[in-house]
Amino acid sequence: MWPSRNRTETVTCLACGIERARDEAREYDKHGDRWDREDKTFEYLCKACHSDLCHHPRGELEDLLVDLEAGRLDRDAFLASYLSAVEERYGPLEEES
Missing domain, CATH: 3.30.60 (Wheat Germ Agglutinin (Isolectin 2); domain 1)
Incomplete structure (x- = not known):
C-alpha cells in the first residue's frame, strides 16, 4: 500500500x-x-x-574537519588547529574592513 x-x-x-x-x-x-x-x-x-547559512562552495572543508578531528578535541584546541591549518593551506587570514 x-x-x-x-x-x-x-x-x-x-x-x-x-x-x-x-x-x-x-x-x-x-x-x-x-x-x-x-x-x-x-x-x-x-x-x-x-x-x-553561507551557500558558497565548501570545497575541502569536510576533509579538513576530518583531518583535524573536529568533534573530538575541545573547542579551544580545535580552533587553534583549524586556524593554523587554514593559514598553512591557504595563506594568512585577512580581516575585512
Whole structure:
C-alpha cells in the first residue's frame, strides 16, 4: 500500500533543534551531494536556519574537519588547529574592513 499523501512527516532542524513539518524544512547532506540518494539518510534545516547559512562552495572543508578531528578535541584546541591549518593551506587570514 502507498503511504498517505496527506500525512505530515516531521523533522528536527539540526541547527536550532525545533521540530517542523517536512515541507517547512530543507534537506542537508553533509557530503554536499544531495542528488545521490542511494543508502543515504538526510538531516534537515528549517527554512530560517537554512537561509542563515553561507551557500558558497565548501570545497575541502569536510576533509579538513576530518583531518583535524573536529568533534573530538575541545573547542579551544580545535580552533587553534583549524586556524593554523587554514593559514598553512591557504595563506594568512585577512580581516575585512
